[in-house]
Amino acid sequence: MNVHQVEKHIYKNEETKLFNVRVVVNPFTRKASGISTLGAARSKVLLFKSELQDLRNKRSKGVVTFEKASALFLEHRGSRYSASGRYNLSNALDRYSGDLKTMLITDITREHIEQLGNRLLTTLKPVTVDRIIRNFRAVFVYLTELGKIDRNPSIGIKYSRISYDRKLSAMSRDEMIRLMSFVEETNHHLLNHFKLAYFTGARSGELKELRVKDYNKELGHVVISRSTDSKTKTIGATKNGRSRVVPLSPQANSLFQSLIMNKDKEALVLPSNKIVLLEA
Secondary structure (H helix, E strand, O other): OOEEEEEOOEEEEOOOOEEEEEEEEOOEEEEEEEEOOHHHHHHHHHHHHHHHHHHHHHHHOOOOEHHHHHHHHHHHHHHHOOHHHHHHHHHHHHHHOHHHHHOEHHHOOHHHHHHHHHHHOOOOOHHHHHHHHHHHHHHHHHHHHHOOOOOOOOOOOOOOOOOOOHHHOOOOHHHHHHHHHHHHHOOOOOHHHHHHHHHHOOOHHHHHOOEHHHEEOOOOEEEEOOEEEOOOOEEEOOOOOOOEEEEOOHHHHHHHHHHOOOOOOOOEOOOOOOOOOOOO
16 A cells, blocks of 8 residues: 655555544554545644543543443452342443443543443343442442542433332241241251241351351350352352341251251251252
8 A cells, every 4th residue: 555654643545645644642542544635634633632642641640441440449349249249240340331341431421321221221121220320330439439530420310210019028927827837738848948047037048058056056046157159159258248146946946956966067057959049
C-alpha cells in the first residue's frame, strides 16, 4: 500500500487520495482512516489529542475501567459476603456488565445503567434484573466512598414492583406438624434431616456440616459455625458469616445423642446424602 506521512500524525494513501490519522499519548492510541481532506484530518488530530490527554489525566488520578473497579471491589469488600454471595456477585459483574467493562468509571452515567437493565429485561425476570443492578450498585457505592466518582449512577433504578406477602414466607405450625408426621409415617430417608432442620432452624448447607464436636450434651446446645456451599462445593462460614448457639429441646437432645453414638468428634452428625434440602 502506497502510504506516506504528510504531517505529524497524518498519513495519505496515494491510491485512494484519502488521509489516515494516528495519535499516541502513551499508553493510549486513537486511529481514523478514510478522511477526505487535510483540514478534516488536522481537526481529527486535535480532537484525539484532547481525548487522550483527558484519559491520561484520569488514569493518573486512579480512574480505572469498570472491570478493574469490580476486581478491586471484590478484593477489598469480598470478605463481607458469604462464599455463595461472593460467587453470585462475581458472576453477575463478569457476566452481565457488557460494554460497561471497558468504560471508565467516571464516564458511566445513569443512562448506561438503564440501558443495561432494559437489555437484561429481554431475557430475565424483573426481580432478577433488580438483583443484578444491586450488585452493580454495590460497586458504585464503594467507588463513591473512595471519592473516585461524585455520584452513584445506579441510585433509584428499579425494575420490579412485586410486593411479597410475608404471611406466606414460612410454614405454619400445623403445616410443620403434618409434614413431620408424614415423614415419620413413611420412614422417609431424610427423616433425621427434617427433624434436625425443625429442631435447630439450620439451613441445608449447615446441616451437612454439623459435626459431633458441635454438640454439647452437658449444656444442651449445638454450635452452628460452618456451611457447605452447593454452588461452589466449598465449606465456609454460615450465610451471615457468624456462628450461633442453638439451645435444644429434650427431643432434640435425644435425637443428637442417638445420631452421634460411637462416632468420632470430627465425624458428621448426619450421613452424607446427594439430595439437597431447600434453604430455610
